[in-house]
Every structure is written in C-alpha cells, then in structure tokens.
Amino acid sequence: MQATRMAPSVGRLLRRLGAASSRPSVLLGQPPLGPARRPYASGAAQAVLEKSDSLSPEASTRENQAKVESKSFAVGMFKGQLTTDQVFPYPSVLNEEQTQFLKELVGPVSRFFEEVNDAAKNDMMEKVEETTMQGLKELGAFGLQVPSELGGVGLCNTQYARLVEIVGTHDLGVGITLGAHQSIGFKGILLFGTKAQKEKYLPKLASGETIAAFCLTEPSSGSDAASIRTSAVPSPCGKYYTLNGSKIWISNGGLADVFTVFAKTPVTDAATGAVKEKITAFVVERGFGGVTHGPPEKKMGIKASNTAEVYFDGVRVPTENVLGEVGGGFKVAMHILNNGRFGMAAALAGTMRGIIAKAVDHATNRTQFGDKIHNFGLIQEKLARMAMLQYVTESMAYMVSANMDQGATDFQIEAAISKIFGSEAAWKVTDECIQIMGGMGFMKEPGVERVLRDLRIFRIFEGTNDILRLFVALQGCMDKGKELSGLGNALKNPFGNAGLLLGEAGKQLRRRAGLGSGLSLSGLVHPELNRSGELTVQALEQFASVVEAKLIKHKKGIVNEQLVLQRLADSAIDLYAMVVVLSRASRSLSEGHSTAQHEKMLCDSWCIEAAARVRESMSALQSDPQQQELFRNFKSISKALVERGGMVTSNPLGF
C-alpha cells in the first residue's frame, strides 16, 4: 500500500522529466512516411514525432540516399555485402540528457514491479490487479511514446525498450496489456493520425484514462488480409461509415474504449472507375454505440491480460475517424506491426535476465552428491547457452531500437529477426531453467512455469515465427533480385556502367576462384575478435552465394519454396546475430568495460556455433542431393497423414 501511494509522485516526476526531454528526441526523428518504396518494408520508423520541419537539410539528403541504397545490414547480407553503417560501431543514440532521464525512470519502474505488482496473483486472478493498473497509469506507463505535449512521457525507441525490458523481467501479462495498448493499440494514431485525431485521443490514452486495442484478426483471417469480412459502408451523405463484423482474440478487447479497426470498404479506382474492396483503418470509440465484447478468453498463458472477441454491429464511425487514407489500411496495419516488434525482443531479453537469475540461484544453492550442481558440466553448458541467448537477444533489441532512433527506414528485416530470435531464445532459456531446477521448476511456486506459459504466445502472435521467417527470406531476396536486375540494366549500357560491371565481374571471378569476396570486418571489430569476425564473413559469403544460386534457380517461384526460404531465414538470423554480438562485444572491449572479457567469450562461443550452423545448412542447401529427397519426403509424409487423418502407421503390436 505504501508503494501504491508512492507511485503518483513518481508519475508526476516522469511527466515533468518527459516534458523536459521532448526536444532532443524530436531532433532525432524524421519526417512522416514518404511514398512507400516497398510495400512490406517501407519504413514508417517511429513517427512519434511530427515536427518534420525541424529537420536539417543534411538529414533529408541523408534520407534520400538511404532510399537509393539501403543501409540495413540484413538487406546487404542477402546481397553478399557488408553494410556496416548501422551495425558498427554498436550504436548509442541516447544523449546525456536522455540517458539521465532514463536512469531516473528505471529505478522507480523496477521498484514498482518488485513491490507493487504481483505477477503470480495477476495470473491467478486472470486480470491485472486494479492497484497495479492504477499505479501504472500514474507512472505514465500507458503513454511512454506519446509526445509530452500530448500528455505522454515522450520516450524514444531505445528508452522505451529499456523500460519494456523491466516490464518483461517481471510480468509478461502486464507487458501484453501495455503492449496491446501502446505498441499496437494506438500506434496507428501516432503514426498515421491527423493532428485532430492525435489531439482528441492521445492525451486520454497516454494517461491510461482510456485503453486502446488493435482489431485485425478475424475468425476467417489471420495473416490473409483479403479474407477480412468486417465491412465499413460509407453512408450516402458521406459523413460516416457503418461498421459491421466481429474480431477475435483482441488483447484488451474487454477493457478498451478506443479501437483501431480494420475493415473492408468499397474504393473506386480513379483510373478505371471499378469499385474494389480495400482495407481501411478506423479509430472506433466504444461510445459510438454498437460495440460489444465477449467474455475474457481462457488461455494457456498471459492470463493476466484481457483477450476477448469484439463485435461491431452497425457502428457509425464518422469519416474523420478514418486512419490514414481510405483503402490504405493494409499499409497502416503493416507499419504498426513492423514498428511494434522491437519492443518484444526487449521485453523478452528482460524475461531471460530474470529467468537466468533464478536458474543461477538454484544452481548455486542446490547440492547433490556433495557438490553444488553448478560444478557439473551439463549445468554449466546450460547456463552458458542461456547467457549467450540472452546476450544476443538483448544486443539485437537495442541495436534495432537504436537504428530506428537514428532514422533508419530499413529496419523491418532486423525487427522481424529480433522478434523471431527473442521469442525462441526466451522459450529455450525458460525451458532450460526449468530443467536445471528439475522438479522444483515444474511447481507453480517458483513462478517459472508461468513464464513458460506466458512465453509461448510470443512465437505465435504478431506474425507467427514461421511466417516471419518467410518475410525475412523473401524481403532479403527481393533486394537481391533488384540488384540482379539492376545489373542487367547496367549491361544494356556497358560503357556507361563499366565500373559496376567490372566490380561485379571481379566479385564473381573471386568467388569462382574460391578467394572470397575480399570482405573483411577487420578494423571494425576489436582485434581480439578478429577470428570471430572472419567466421562471420565466411558464413556471409557462403550465405550470399546460396541466395544467389537459389534465386537464379527458382526465380519468382522462390516464393513457393518455403523449405528453402526457411533455411535461408534461419541462416540470416544466425548471421545477423553474429554481427550484432560482434559489434557489442567490440564496443565493450574497446571501451574497456569490466565485463569485456566475459562478453568476448560469449561472442566467440556464439560465433563458432552459429557459423557452423550456417555452413552446414548452406552447403546442404547448395549441393546435398539428400536435401531434395528430404524435402520430397516431408511433402509425401504430410500428404499421407492428411489423407489418413492422422498417423498412417498402426501400433507395432498390430492392434
């Protein structure tokens, strides 16, 4: 109780600090979206900031260049290039003031979660406790990225990530409630809202007076946007839309007052005059009438968060509540999702931190055969791997958030990688923690089983990891394909493009001759990490040559080669992870951090294993005839299972 009383004062403190810090963060921003270059990767970045006029001319030219050639490491990776601008050195975007502000925030927020919030109780009640909700609202946790003039805390992505990490360490259920509210719930208003919409909704949303929800999923539509059934029909007078339909599995669906809803609207094509059904995003208030919700769903994990069906029955949505353009809802949805992913990795890095602490605690206190179990090799390996996974996830999360803060527009692949990697790493770490704890881990009391249940959803929602893997691979291939066609254009005018052509020819020759592409990370990585750097470059070269070979082999049909794509994505993830840890460990070594040598070990171990994985999977993909057989077998086995409606084989006993 004492703690709850403390909270309001902290909240006020946050607001005040938030107001003070708003200006520098504005300078870091970038103008709202330009015309989308690529549908899936046109960067919305964090359009938390709308003051585009404050940008210096240099900044805008820099951005123009960025549009010409992507600075993203992941994009370059697929082309066999080392695009190190974004990854080396490990970016630190916070200025003195922002760092100071963040430090002042971290303490109270951690204390709040340690002293006020009770994750186990939330889980049991299947509801976030009222005192916690109240405390979070007063802390300002519901409007972390809302600009301070609209009543939020005005954090940049990196600052946001740091706070989300604390939330993730303690209670993922609360994390989902907060995330569904601000990471996706009203992110649309932040990114695409008009001034009027922002002024109308954001202050209340930031204070937590109203809660937001993101309504995209329908019974018939998961990632298939074309099968959305909810419809919004414009009224004859043109003043409002009538919204009908139902959405399922909506986080905060039972609590929210403001919904970002995606519905199909008839759009007339200006050129042909044909009417097409296109998706449009709306901001819908519960107060419009006709919005109802079902009972809270019973779930495996994140029980504290509210998930419910939401029904829209003849809801009249005024025209001014259209988010973005009419018919532009697809883009809106994609940007919201792309922008929210980095937060997940940060939260999961926090979760792992907490879980590892528990595992280590158990390993140091448990005695078997007269020895502490942390002295046993198997436990040591488990702990080491857990540490590596946490280190990688954390490095990724802050790398991506920093890139976004730097105004990068091409962070989508990296963001997707961080989500995939984070959710899987967290699952493995928690699983191993339970293993280390043995029977104790299986019990409710230590609270690890709750984390495992909570974690499961992270591999599923906001794009399942499988689908995001396809995204990673295809998005990368798309850029590679562009490069190939660019080369073709250059060939049409060989004399005008002699440099490009000679460069490419040289690259090909070197690759054929097995000399490598002359890429190197030396000079960028700390000399002590040179060996890992070499491993990374080798893996990258092999990866790029396989990507090229596969693209040339399958051409456009690569889209349907999901098994190939998945393997490419896995290697891309490993590669990005290697570079990220190399960058972070290099920074620690050169700045002489106290943990530098430990980080070097983490980095080296990771690179050794990851490089071996990439090597193995790429050479199998490239030249292993058994791989083809394997793929065919998978297809046939699954086909047989589908035909039989289950296992094909009977019991070995024969009955």
Add this chain to the structure above:
Amino acid sequence: MRQLKPREDKALSRSHTASWELGRNSNPRQSVSPKEPRILTASLRAAVPLQAPRGLHCSAAATAAGSSDSWLAPPPPEPQKEPTKALAFHEELFQRAPEGTRDKADFVRAVQNFGQHNVHKRGHVDFIYLALRKMREFGVERDLAVYNLLLDVFPKEVFRPRSIFQKMFIHYPRQQECGVAVLEQMENHGVMPNKETEFLLLQIFGRKSYPMLKFVRMKLWFSRFKNINPFPVPRDLPQDPVDLAKLGLRHMEPNLNATVTIYQMPSSTDTTGAADPAEPHIVGIQTPDQQAALAHHNPARPVFVEGPFSLWLRNKCVYYHILRADLLPPEEREVEEIPEEWNLYYPMQLHLDYGRSGWDDYEFDIDKVEEGPVFAICMAGAHDQATLAKWIQGLQETNPALAQIPVVFRLAGSTGELLAPSSGLEEPSPPPPEVQEEEEDDQQRQHQGQS
C-alpha cells in the same frame, strides 16, 4: 541385283540416324525433322562418309560436317560401283545358307569359308565391305564378336607402317578405309569396341593408323554420350501397333499424370490391321492439366483436330493427331493476379526481373513463343475424319465440355496418300518386307519434305 543395292545403301544410311532421332521430338507441336539428329551424328562420325546423303537427309550441315571429316581418309570409291565386279564371287558365300533361316552361325560360317577358300586372303577388302552390308540380313549388326571376326579377316602385321615415311603417309589406304568402315558400322549400331578389337587393330594396322584413331575416339565419345538422350527409345520396338502408339504417345507427353486411353482396339489381331479399315485402333493421351484447360475452354471458339504429324521411333514412323485451339486474343485472356495487399506479413510474390546480358536477343524467348493450347493427342490406325471423330466421341466421356465446343477437322494433305504407307506399318513385318517398309517410309519422308 540392281534392285538390291540402293536399298542396302539406304538401310545403312538410315541406321545412322536411327539411334538419335527419337524422343528428341517429344513436343507434339514440333514437326519431326530428321535434320537435327543428323547434325549430331555427323559430328560424331569419323573418317569415312559412306555415301552422300539423299533426299530429306540432304541437309547442308550434314554434308559440310561429312566433308570436313574426309581429310582423315579419302572417301572410299563409290561403294556401288567398285565392289560389283568382285561381288559375284563372294556373294555365293552368303547365299549358300538356305533362304529364310539366316543367322549368326551362317554368317560366321560364311566368313570362315572365305578364310578357308582364300588362304592368301585375296580380295579380303571387298569381302569385308560385302559382309558389312550383309550383316543386317543375318541379324548380326549389333554383335561385337562378329565385328571382331570380320576384323580378323585382315592379314596381320602386313599393313603396319614400319618406317617414319610410311607413318607420315597413309599406309595401305584402302585397307585402312575398310577398317574404319567396320568401326563406323559398329558406331552406327552403337556397338562398343572391346580389348579384342583393340588388339586386332594393333596387330593389323599398328598404333599409328586411322582405324586406331577411330577406335580411340569411339572409346572416348561412346562413354561420354552414353546417356545423352534423356528420352531413350527401346531398341526393339513393340510390333503391336497399339503398343507402339502407346509408346509414341508417352514419348511425346512425358507427364506421368497423363492417362493413355485406348478408344478402339483394332477389330481383330490375327488379320493385318489394314485389312479392316473400319475398325482401326485409336489410342489417345491426355493430362489432367489438359483436361482442365479443355473444361475452361470458351465454347464459342472452335477446337481443331490437326494432323497427321509424323513421329519417328527408331526406324518406324508413326502419325499422330492433336486436338488444339487457337491462342486467345490478348483482350480475352484472363490474367490471374495475386493481389498485392493479400498477406499481412510477407510478400506473396516477388518482382524479379533478371538481368540479361546486353548481347542477348531481347525479342526472342522460347518461353514466350505463344501458341494455342493442345488438349489431347491421339494415334490412330487411319487418318480419316470418321476415325478421328470416334476419338473425339471418346474424349467427350472424360471431357463433357467438348460436347459444347465445335470441332473442326483440319487434316493435312489428302488422307488417301497418307493412309497407304501407314497401313504398311501395321503389318507385323518379317525381315524382308521390312526393307520394303523402310523404302516406303523414305518415300513418306520425301512427301513430307515436299509438302
């Protein structure tokens, strides 16, 4: 006598092409041209071109390649004229065997008789040329042992060059040509020489000789090109016209999902097929894709039965007909588009435009050659409209949409002329008529070429 010679020549010349010309033309829309395989073999052929190509075979490429080879050894004197004088004597050796039952043993006996009668092996070159021509009659043209036996007829050690000058200039050219001719016939029948052949050649001509060179080349290329034909045709074709048709259809449509349907069996198998023209066989093939395409065909547009087109299976020519439609005009084509805004998480299609080199021809792309769809293929014993109408009727059972679509028969040439040779094909032909049949085939080819 006179009659026989040209036929034999043809038999030889045919056998060049036989092993190559099959299966390559698996696309039914491509009319079968014997020129291409000819080019392939021409490059393979070493040394002695047996005779000038004739008729359809008279392609520029073939002759050019043939003449470029001739530096190795001057062409043999016209095989028709030269041996005629000597032939009268040796011919007897082969004719001693009773007619009709000529087999390997007879051939071997004939060769051995030559050795016995001719201790000095006088006229052995003429004898070997003759024996080479006779091999098909005895059915030993693919027997390695027989070739070795023939080579053994040459006297040993006599023709081996002994001095450097003999090595520089062709030593005993006529004998060497003859040796090359033996090897060439082996090549034409796909017979791989063995160690014994090598030993014999060494003994006869020595290491530095043209037959030896030919031998080494055969050793090299035979192993390289063993699997060059991805669609091999069985060496012994089925005699039954229905089986032959099935084989031909499977060859043209390698899709394993395709179903072969026998719409009509020949009325009786014991009598020759041509005897009962009312009930010729009709065998058709159709893939599920073709069925689907036909089902979606706009009934307002007619489909065409076209043919006959020829397909060569080794030395047999079969004729097929296709059911096809014209290409839709561009305005009627439905483009299946993948909507761009379909998948929320990843692109469902990639826009990849691969770079091609600046020297490429951008206009022509074999993938983009547009022609109408082919819905089904059939082979029938007769090429008249009545027979083909039965095929269309049979097709309607599996393709109900066909009942609504007008079918236009566009049969090339006069059916009567094309019917005659194919009726000869259906006869299960004993060896002597086979020669005749081939001649008819040849006539057909010329018809095709002229038409």
